[in-house]
Amino acid sequence: MALLLTLTGCGGSEVAADGGTGSKVDQASVLDPSTSNDGLDVMAWGQTMTYADGLALTVSQPTGYTPGEWAAGTEGHTNFVTFDVTVMNGTSQPYDPLLLMTGATSGGVAASEVFDSEVLGxxxxxxxxxGQTVTWKVGYGVxxxxxxxxxxSAGLDENFNSYDDVFWQGPAA
Structure with a gap:
């Protein structure tokens, strides 16, 4: 069964979870209130969000990792996680992954992105x-x-409308 969610934001883009059909349904009928923060939809690790134009995003469950010797962004942290970001371009135009930005919080404070080409690539x-799908690793100190x-945040669509931010939440594996 496909699940459909509608997020509000700058572009008002419709977002479908797990490849929904694109028709709208009432959020209250499909979401457990414990997974919603102030009207923002919060997804479970591994769930795929598909925008109305076909761009799909997935974030895997974070796992612990040890940063490489030359990693940047590790200062002040002793816990580090990595997760996969997957983009499936189901749109009719090329998608620039440099437009995609991630941010994270943990334990009520901002997490620090770790830049670690030695371990994370x-x-x-x-x-x-x-029609192409690309996956890469992202790391954070938490x-x-x-x-x-x-x-x-996936940036802008082919019509220069902002894609709505998508949130994933839960514990690391």
């Missing part, structure tokens, strides 16, 4: 063509691995 810098929220 690098994010893609080439356009994702229609205060509490049992309490992580990841905010993903």
């Amino acid at each position: 690098t994010r893609p810098d080439a356009a994702i063509l229609p 205060a509490d691995p049992a309490d992580i929220t990841v905010d993903v």
